[in-house]
Amino acid sequence: MFPAKPKTFNADTVYWRGDDLVVGFELESYLAVIEVNVNDDYIGFKLKDLEYEILDYGVKRRTEIDKFTLLQLPVQNRDNFGEWLNVSWDEQVAINLLATDPYAMIDAEERDGFRIFKAELHEEVKMKGVEVVLITTEKENLLNRIEKVENDFNLPKGVASRRSKEYKYSYYEIWDATPQNIDEHIAFAKKGGFKAIQIVWNSFVSSFGHYPWKAEYPNGMKDLQTVVRKVKDAGMIVGTHLWYNKVDKTDLFVSPVPDHRLSLRRNFTLALPLGKDSDIVTVEENPEGVTMEEGRRLLKIGDELIEYAGFTTERPYQFTGCMRGALNTEVSDYVQGYRLGLLDVDTWPKWVRLDQRTSIQDEIAEKIGKIYNDAGFDFIYFDGAEDVIPPYWFYTSLAQNKLYQNFTSPPVFSEGAIKSHFSWHILTRGNAFDTFRPEVIKEATRKYPLAQAKFVSKDFTSINFGWMKYVAPGESTIGMQPDMFEYVCSRGAAWDCPVSLIGELEIFKKHNRTSDNLEVIRRWEKARIENFFTDKQKEELKNSNQEHILLINEDGGFEMLPYTQILNVAEENKNVRAFIFQRNNKTCVVYWHISGEGSLELPVSSESVRLFEELGEEISLPKNEERISIPLGDRRYVQFDISKGEVIDLFSKAKIK
Template sequence: MIKLSNLAQQGVQGRNILIFLLAWKCLSVSVFITLSAEVLKTDSMQVQIKAGHLHSLTSLPDEINYLPEGVEAPVLSLRVDGSFHSPSRMDWHTSDSEMHLFFDDTNIKAVVAYTAHNSHVSFELRSVEPTGKTDLAVWGPYPTTIKAIVGETVGVVRDQQYAIGIQSLNAKTLGGFPVKEDDVMPMYNIFDGSDYSDIALKFKDQQLYRGNTAEHKEYGSVIQAYCRDRSEQRTITNWGHPQYIAPPFEDGGLVGSRIALFGCPANQALKTIGIIEEQENLPHPEIDDVWAKISPDATASYLIVSFGEDEIDEAIKLTKSAGLRYLYHGGPFQTWGHFKLNPNQFPDNWRSMQRCVTKAKASGVRLGVHTLSNFIKPNDPYVAPSPDPRLAAIGASTLNASIDATQDQIPIEKPDFFQKKTTMNTVRIGEELIRYQAVSAEAPWFLTGCQRGAWGTKAKDHDRSEKVAKLMDHGYRVFLSNTELSLEIARNIADLFNQTKLAQISFDGLEGNWSTGMGQYGRTLFTKAWFDHLKPALRGSVINDASNPGHFNWHIYTRMNWGEPWYAGFRESQTLYRLKNQAYYSRNLMPRMLGWFQMNAKTSVEDAEWLLARAAGFDAGFALATNPKTVQQNGLGIQVIEKIHQWETARMRGAFPEALKPELQQIEKEFELEASEDGSWQLYPVFSFKQSHQHNEQPGMIAFSSYDFVNPHPEQALQFIIQSTGKSQAIDVTLEINSSITLDLRSSLKPGEILKYDGGPEIITYDASWHMLDKRAVNSQIMKIAQGPQSINLGYRFEGNEPALKLEIRTIGKPTHLVPSR
């Protein structure tokens, strides 16, 4: 804008411009020709815009410009005929709060409305003319010099002093840059490979990125968002299919796309997003009147128990024994789509679940359930007996001839969408589903090896030219939904919650909404439809997570909780993946979770405290899959549950000081926690020295292994755990300490059996499930070792093949006194 105070310094040219502006003012025209940068200010940021490009991104009050030199920073980029274009000039309309951007190389004009708030600047695309030429509008990309912390999902970049962020203000404005036509955001997925036990080695020293709303660059970073015109059908590559029909979707197109741009002190970034949510009417979920992103309950741990009406009392009792408030059913549904509950556990369907919720609430426990989002089981009414026409289709052809209800070869006009085999390999013709084995090798084209009336439908005659749609399915042997059906399924889930008052959900399989052909937009529409359909009393208070995140969904979900226990041991299954997820949560301003773990009959107290120390260190919750029967089968199961109670109570009450947390995060370190009668705790560091003892001597020979270690703690009785982990029993097990004391520990130790000494008057023998077999007295004085270097010898004889022992030496350090802070 030309400032009148500067005109006196501009000579004749300035006077001419002044006359020109005054003449325009007399004509009541509010157009200002931009000869200098226009300025938009918030409390903490100043944005200068010149010729439709950002000219500076300046922090206030310290006036540091975070815009890198020589890097283009368009307010808006448009894609026309496959190429992106940035503005060549701009008119600034103050009275309308608009900037008119001209793309001279394409003869396109875009009108962007602007508003400067205390917390942020908002931009809205009001028009693009002429219509029909532009298929993508990109906000930015906006470059910054910040590179320390890049929150790729939330769209915020930070260093120690300052944060700059972008927020999509409606669902159709997608976070990121459209690197693919399917709008599936780039992300790491542990299940893309064949080994699910942990992340691929090539990612060991890398961060696991999910999305590109913010992205690293050589000069720092960029933040970006975009909107796509979906008014016409497109053929895209989607989910492994080289041709996939993305149907048209009417949402107003590019017009109405909105973003917020903000800058603030780094420690105010999360608070600023919360303010933007409330000012811009974005989802702002609260748990017990506290914004979910800062509520301690957002990281609440929970038990996963397969309860029903008959088991709910025991499940509630177990949850309360563990000191937890959330109880979760991992798979209560007989069908997905309409979400009928398993009648064996919930004979009165949703009313049965409602009674369980009521009973749990009376005990201070909240219930949740696991879903697979828009996955549709073949036994659901959306499939049988009459398939819903809104089941997602990869594409379609037509019948090349009429067929009767018995034909097992189906003539089709074109084979394009049918040649890639899928799990269900199913087509829909009218109200019949048909499975087929293959497509003929050449024209005339046939679907061969057909099973008529598949999935509970009825075989029928069909006329020539009827539509033959190849249905989209998933490896879980389920069908998927188009956009309209996805929104209906989301509302079905909301109806379940509205009726039963369930308080927690995980949208597993949320990527199933890629079936809409709209990628992350499909996912967003699904979760938003669920959120919006909840009753006001529930909206926001239901803890929710999902199989994958998203930029707009960041405002809806409470947290994410990734990591599964099925693929290796308690401490080993996806451990590095879980740890890297903590860094992801931190840089994306999200509550932290450690994922799912499984307690079985062999889970040790030491394993439990290993997990609980990590939870305390990261202030991260976790899910524990177990049940009352399993706890009883574990001889120390009650102790495990009590440890969960102690640790999680201390964590949720803020007892672990920040200075201790880095140590608690380290997976090689062990700790023990003891509760005091006054409501405080003692946290003991544990030195743990682990070795495996395996030899190939002849049966009957004595095998020895010698180990040296340094005890970092004061003098005390040496503690140990010895387990027979081979296929044959160990005989005459001995432990020699510092070449002075030899203990004859056990005449025989069968596979799985355990010797444990905790520094007291007895050595106890357990079976593999921690049931005590026997105990023997020991003089704790002879077990004492000093601080410093130590040596031990472990020996045994064996019968049979493949003997092995696992040894753990433990010593305990001085405690730290912990008190609650909330």
Template sequence: MYVKQISTVILFLLLCANLSAQQINLKSPDLNLAVSPTGQITAMLNPKTNKNYLAPGVKAPLLKIRTANDWEEPAKAVFNPKSGIMTLDFAQSKISADIKVTQKKSHLVFELTGLSAKDKVKAISWGSYPTIIGQTIGEVIGVVRDGEYAIGLQSLNVKTIGGLLLNDGGADDSRGSVALTQAYGSSLQAFSLDRSKARKTTVWTQYPDMPVSAIPGETTIGSKIAVFGCPENQVLSRIGVIEVEEGLPHPLINGVWHKQSPETGRAYLIGDFDESNIDAMLDYTKQAGLMSVYHESPFLSWGHFALNPVSFPNGNAGMKTCVDKASKMGIRIGVHTLSTFINTNDPYVTPVPDKRLALTGSSILTANISPDATEITVESDQYFKNLKPSTLHAVQIGEEIIRFRTVSTTAPFKLLDCQRGAYGTKAAAHVKGTAAGMMMDYPYNTLFPDFNLQQEIAGNLSRFFNETGVSHMDFDGHEGCFSSGEGDYGMQAFADKVLKDTKHTVVNGTSRSSHYYWHNCSYWNWGEPWYGGFRESQGDYRLENQPFLERNYMPNMLGWFLLSSTTTAEDIEWMMARAAGYNAGFALVARYKNLQKNPNTKELLALIKLWQDAYRSKIFSPDQLTRLKNPENDFHLEQHNKGWNLYPFKKFKFEHAKQVLQPGQPTFSEWNFVNNNAEQPLNFSLTFMGKEGVISNPWIELDGYFKLELPGEYEAGNSIVCNGTTIKIYNSKGGFKQEVALKQAIPTLKPGKHTIKFDCGFPEETELTNRFVVKTISKPELIAK
């Protein structure tokens, strides 16, 4: 009898062991996952084709944990199908993790619901999950696809950061690492950090050992992801379903999910409207057919976001009046700020600085100081000697901000040449043992918040939107959230709070791509169009961005362009041809005075609207779209009652360099070209290429009878542009310098062969060359309605 009982127990234990050692099969209609008894994913199947997309021979832990500085993979996995709980055991650390598994029609959900020793776990990582898909890698959205099938990973809350854990703060300076190209295809990954304990981290690689306060209760428990597979052409709609089912941000524009709305990615105008000129600025915006008029600098300061009373004497009520006027015209009002950057004139800084301003570190005073002391002795120089990234040299002691020149190099360490009571704070006496904190700043004369103040600032923004109805913004400077020491979590939490607390949809963009924020974000765009001419500023970057946007399911955007008082129709059509080629939006920086001063404003805005109407109506053929994308090509577009005329331009490019010839031998260059089209104005540009130096007295001769002399000196980078009736000179950044007075009319180009001669004076030592381009307009390509 006793032997029989023992046998029964042994049989039961063997059955349990066999049960626990079984493969775990998790299913959705478009993706099945198999998990081994050791917690490794062993298959990622498309059940409709039975194809396994898991990369062979590569580890694929469902979940890893990090204790101290070591990552550990699970040794054992057991799944209870009734409760939906999968328990992973980690043998080395003797920690177990409970994961709630939910198998849905559209996706699989994994949520970390428990850890046997959560205080020991500093971080967790979902994956990496290796796949054999390598054709298109959406590094931000976390979707990989091969033309037919796609697999994706979505973080389902702010604490779960899509991508690789690269540092203690969880910051990623790359554009995205949720999906990465690998030799075997691609990998998908996400992580979560325990932020519930105070720690030190490095911020922006410039601030080592920066103390970061704890966020109470913010552990890795609750980290949650969705994994899905589907046909490639269903990816975007599938993500929309996941958003709704899992409570992710799912903004609507006129009742349509913003990722599928025709309003998303539309071009907008950046200008300087105010209560007095809003009607005119709205009229300009309507003429151009743009989505929004967006104020580039509406606030007196960032932080509290009080409007500048010069532009808005009635404050938020005045802005709301602007919004109401715009709304009646179907136009949005937008405002610009730098996210969490705080001006030194903001109430968070003056007259009493907030205790939650970001500090890169601190030390204590080793002696009492009086209100007029110009040397302050501190226990350690650790944070005060790191002056390279600092532009303000500012220290916070109690309710005073003090600026100093430098810190002594030997003990006792002293802050030298102190300027007391900076930024309107009050100089005061401070006692030995008081903390002195080195403030984090930025060259825009701004400071930063810690995480708690950052979230309060998010609330200030949403309150402004709610009170005014403003419905457009960019999270410019979004990376400023790194000042909290919370990495990408800080960025995600800030934007999420702003938009959740706002009671209406806010169309919003950023130049910083990040995974969770993707669900909130309407577009990725970028600014600063003042580095070169209209066409040159950030030119390559504009085009390089387009494949990046497309593989991450974001609307194409071309960045910012500056419309000045001298911008020409040719420049506008160059911009709009690129926009048409990529079906892209853009931002047009057009200040009120420039719109008023440019004699061709009405024509320019009409061209912008004309081109937008054309490409939003999808009139262009694939061949035309390919040519429109090429920045070397110029076009002119017209509309008529039967459809459209697209006029391509043909360019003839020539170059003239300094020549060393025999005495008396002519040094000019002679070029030939043929105009195969109708008689038309002579259209050319002459650019003086090189980094420095000047050329003098250039001249141009057409067909052996018309000579155009341009006396004077011209610097490297200058250009001369002729449209057939006027000649204008521009500087190296495309800024207008002057118009050349003509003594006689410029002849037109008749059909047939033409000859141009060109010469100029060069300095003795020069690397300058001259680029001469003649542009002729071709016969129109007819596009029927």
């Protein structure tokens, strides 16, 4: 009757059958039976059944349904909309449409002045037995209501995580942790005021999939437990950073016999027999659009992998320039009609992705869960979360939930590279971004983490203002400097968000300003965790163009002030960084050498100047009516009895000795 295109059948009948709501549809003989659960915290809607009446004449068969809209509700726009949680709220009221499992697609379609909140059930995922809840409450009670849903439906405890004291903790991340070097890492982490250390699995396993121990862990789990215990004995929690929905090309899941549960992006059929010596694979289907990226051009046929160099897009359809038996797989003969596929090699081509429809994701989750539990980890970073099969809204959170269900104790918090609606309960902090160069880190922080923090805060969630890569000065870079850490940490504090630092022992030792850099992080971390910043100060910090410094004053307390870089120090010498600020009606400058030592000569009377190692720790200056010489190296503070403009002029005329 209808054209071959998507067709929506609107509801035209609604009535009660006992406690169930029954909905009929125009032009179709379906009846949707919806169980309604009304309580003080939420209203639940579950699709119990789709009844269908087939008439006793004609040859009409049941119409196949691609998707079913369980609930749609127009919601007037309020001050805030959290796209991830699917909540519209202001300071008085919050309206939230929430899935109770990964199977419902929750969304909101924007209209003029309102949104259509929508819960869809997809046939390719699951329809019958899927439930969603509608929460309408005071804004201050929203998380209480969500927590009730999490408890009633045995969901991951996203609310409890967001309310935990550990939720505020920044972390120090290690890519090379061993039983031999962990003590050094702990020492540096303590200098930075970190209360959490995150260990990347590359530290202790040589491949992902079967997770064999690296040579640095000759005693396997016992050595990893030693590393974890040392961190905890130092008073910190321990997390882990891993990839969980893909395996290494070098792993036994791929080579020498590729597992049948690896993901295939496209499927093909041999149009001609394929002999062992053939370097051309002729197929029935057009391969147009398959990847030509280096490292990703792999076909899987039986237990063999074939690397192709090119393909044709007119018959005969062929993969050409083929290298047989790639990744040490065995070359075989194949008959006409044999099925093969384009292996789902990751955009980071060291990996091959898994097919979440099969048991391989469960197997991987069990392996990861055992290591996580036995080691005693406390939190987790789900990296590569986007690398799942479609539909992405479903398999993103499904894969994460499979891991979560294998943890004996729920992580105190979790982060991940991408999120879907249901993963709000799992990924309780937004993701960190990849590292930025020192020269662009402030601009990149404005463009990425700051924008994300504002966006995700509407979902009652913080993000991670990291990862910050530690870089020492060199020929091509000034390296990471105290003002850069000051900027990133202060912007995080504006939104009450943590940071993360990648710890590299040799770079720490090489960089002469490491002590200053870690002290900056320590101050902001301590002040943020202790709730030092007022709402007014947080609003000031949200101004991304105004930089701030966090001082420790003469009484040992924190003091936050705006400051500005002096750009033309010593005729624009790039080895000195100086920032000017006003304090107690005095003009002050914090300054340092980016990597070395020396002295800075300023054409000013010593009577107008006071020098401090830290505020309250004065350094005496020789009396001189014409000029002073101040030490140049670590961060120090100099205070003037002259105007800001005069001080800037002094620093432009300074001489480095």
